[in-house]
Amino acid sequence: xxxxxxxxxxxxxxxxxxxxxxxxxxxxxxxLRRAQTMAEAxxxxxxxxxAVLGNLASGVTVSADTPLLLxxxxxxxxHLLLVxxxxxxxxxxxxxxxxxxxxxxxxxxxxxxxDVKFFCVGRKGYDQLRRxxxxxxxxxxxxxxxxxxxxxxxxxxxxxxxARFNAGEFDVCTLFFSHFKSVISxxxxxxxxxxxxxxxxxxxxxxxDYEPDEGEILADLLPRNLAVQVFRALLExxxxxxxxxxxxxxxxxxxxxxxxxxQTLIYNRTRQAMITKELIEIxxxxxxx
Amino acid sequence: xxxxPFELVSPEKLLFSGQVQEVGVPGSEGDFGVMAxxxxxxxxxxxxxxxxxxDGGAKRLFVRGGFAEVNPxxxxxxxxxxxxxxxxxxxxLRQLIKDAQExxxxxxxxxxxxxxxxxxxxxxxxxxxxxEK
Numbered sequence: 001x002x003x004x005x006x007x008x009x010x011x012x013x014x015x016x017x018x019x020x021x022x023x024x025x026x027x028x029x030x031x032l033r034r035a036q037t038m039a040e041a042x043x044x045x046x047x048x049x050x051a052v053l054g055n056l057a058s059g060v061t062v063s064a065d066t067p068l069l070l071x072x073x074x075x076x077x078x079h080l081l082l083v084x085x086x087x088x089x090x091x092x093x094x095x096x097x098x099x100x101x102x103x104x105x106x107x108x109x110x111x112x113x114x115d116v117k118f119f120c121v122g123r124k125g126y127d128q129l130r131r132x133x134x135x136x137x138x139x140x141x142x143x144x145x146x147x148x149x150x151x152x153x154x155x156x157x158x159x160x161x162x163a164r165f166n167a168g169e170f171d172v173c174t175l176f177f178s179h180f181k182s183v184i185s186x187x188x189x190x191x192x193x194x195x196x197x198x199x200x201x202x203x204x205x206x207x208x209d210y211e212p213d214e215g216e217i218l219a220d221l222l223p224r225n226l227a228v229q230v231f232r233a234l235l236e237x238x239x240x241x242x243x244x245x246x247x248x249x250x251x252x253x254x255x256x257x258x259x260x261x262x263q264t265l266i267y268n269r270t271r272q273a274m275i276t277k278e279l280i281e282i283x284x285x286x287x288x289x
Numbered sequence: 290x291x292x293x294p295f296e297l298v299s300p301e302k303l304l305f306s307g308q309v310q311e312v313g314v315p316g317s318e319g320d321f322g323v324m325a326x327x328x329x330x331x332x333x334x335x336x337x338x339x340x341x342x343x344d345g346g347a348k349r350l351f352v353r354g355g356f357a358e359v360n361p362x363x364x365x366x367x368x369x370x371x372x373x374x375x376x377x378x379x380x381x382l383r384q385l386i387k388d389a390q391e392x393x394x395x396x397x398x399x400x401x402x403x404x405x406x407x408x409x410x411x412x413x414x415x416x417x418x419x420x421e422k
Contacts (some may be wrong), residue, residue, distance in 0.1 A: 011418060041302040048298060048367055052331065052358055151300040151369060209361075211318050211332040220317075220333050224369065231300050 004274070007267040011260060018256035024090065025249035032242035034185070038149070039180065039235040046232050049225055054198035055208070056218050067215075069162075069222040072195030073171045078115040080170035081106060082140075082161065082193065084177040084233050085125030086241045087144045092248035094178065094186065094241055095124040101188035102176045103132060117170060121157060121234070138164070149238060154231030161230075162223055165194055177233035178240035184247055186240035191233070193226060291325035293321060294363035295341065297350070299371045304350070312364055313340035314357045318327065323357075323364050330359040336385075349374040 002010075057070060072196045083102045102125075106116045118137045120126040126140045141157055143149070161173060173194040177187045207215055290310045297305040312323045315337025323330075336353040354369035372381070 016311075017319055038301070042300055044296075045298045045300045045367055048358070048365055052356070056331075155369075156299075208329045208358075209317060210329045211330070217331060217333055217356065226353065227369075228300060 001269075004267065004270060007263060007270065010154075010264045011267065014256050014259050014263065018253055018260065021249045021252040021256060022138035025253060028242045028246040028249060032239060032246055034245055035235065035239040035242050037179075039232075039239050042232055042235050046228050048222070049228050050198060051194070052149075053218075053221055053225055056214055056221070057093060057196070057198050067219045067222050069165070069194055069226070070196050070218065073090075074169075075171045076114070078117070078170040078172070079109050080117050080119055080161070080164070080173045082119045082121065082156075082157075082173060082175045082230075083125045083129065084175070084237050085120070085122035085128075086237070087123050087142070089124060090248065091241055094244035095122075095128065096187070098176055098178055098188045099125050099128045101190065103129070105174070105176075105190060106133065106136075120163065121238075138169070143234075149231075149234055151227070151231055154234055155227045157230050158223065158227035161193070162226065175229065175233055177237045178244075180236050180239040180243060183243040186244055191229065193229060196225065292321075292343075293327075296363070296365045297341075297352075297371060298365065298367050299341070300369060304371050305318075305348075307343065307345040309341055311342040312366075313342075314366060315339060315352065316357070323359055327359045327364070329361065332357050334366070335341040338374065339366065339368075339371075340358075351377055 081102050082275065085098050089095070102118075106118075109116050114240055116133075116136060118129055118133060120129060120137060120140045121143065123140075123142060123144065126137065129137060139160065141160070143153060146153055165171065165173065172192065175191045175193050177191075179189040181187055292308040293311050295305065295307065295309040295312055296300045296303065310324070314321055314323060314332070315335050316332040317335045318332070320337070321332070333356045334352055334354065337351075339350045339352045341348040341350070350371050350373050352366065352368035352371045355367040357364065
């Protein structure tokens with residue numbers, strides 16, 4: 001049986017932990033709200049971009065001068081998986097889920113004899129992928145120093161990807177991130193970035209005048225679209241991260257509460273046992289006189 | 290005067306949304322004005338000043354990178370960066386000039402070089418005005 005002092009120390013330590021997890025939960029809740037507004041604010045831009053590009057792309061017939069970002073290299077041999085995760089832990093299964101999803105995809109592709117490479121955004125995903133695919137990670141983008149995600153961060157990543165694409169390092173690029181559905185549900189999602197895909201829209205084909213011509217606009221907008229998609233993924237990821245962290249910390253706080261209750265019970269029982277024992281000793285001592 | 294709906298959107302937020310009379314847009318092949326009833330039109334942007342004429346007077350914003358779309362329901366400008374002219378700071382212009390010079394030095398094809406040169410001209414043009422204040 002642990003001594004009273006030991007029990008007291010253990011309760012104090014669990015209480016301190018509970019305070020930390022509680023604080024983290026509240027911070028995550030506040031940050032989640034901000035991340036959500038940011039994700040919502042970014043939506044109109046992405047939607048318009050998609051609509052206009054979809055319109056343009058459906059009007060273009062694939063030929064030799066179609067931008068490669070849209071048409072692809074015509075091959076399907078080398079894959080680049082862009083895996084977006086968080087920089088910090090303590091967020092439940094958030095990173096594990098994304099990494100597992102990407103890893104499964106990688107195994108499936110490798111089973112087909114394809115060449116798979118990884119491009120990591122976020123330290124946590126890198127740490128996990130490094131264990132299974134030590135030689136296949138081509139780059140890591142660390143966003144730890146970034147306080148508020150800006151479009152420039154996404155642009156940086158997009159530029160690096162396009163540079164690699166132009167150098168012929170891969171044929172297909174797929175983006176992995178966590179889609180924010182609600183605080184308790186974040187869905188790991190894969191999205192093909194290169195060659196670009198657009199939802200076909202029926203009807204509403206107003207005939208536009210283009211300046212410069214369609215081909216040039218397409219060539220100008222496709223790289224920008226890549227940055228927009230990455231930016232959207234980063235924002236979704238951020239919201240998912242805080243959502244995940246919030247529920248993880250909520251669980252931790254509750255567990256700590258239960259533990260405190262249990263320990264306090266044991267502590268009180270031990271204390272009473274001690275008192276009883278002492279009383280018995282005193283009484284039997286007095287009787288012996 | 291007839292008005293039409295106009296939206297200015299950057300990746301980070303919706304900057305302007307409302308009824309306007311005229312918008313002057315810096316297009317990559319020349320500036321153009323859009324008024325109510327304009328024909329459907331898509332143009333890419335050159336770094337420059339976008340002017341909004343609404344009831345409250347004119348509003349000027351610096352925009353960079355993106356495109357303008359006119360459709361029967363109105364005008365939408367998507368700009369990667371958009372800053373009101375009043376909020377432009379000397380450091381920002383210096384950065385813009387530096388970026389543009391680097392872009393020109395490293396420009397592989399004419400399109401990027403042209404856009405960078407436009408940014409450079411703009412930055413240089415606005416620099417003296419700002420530093421006098």
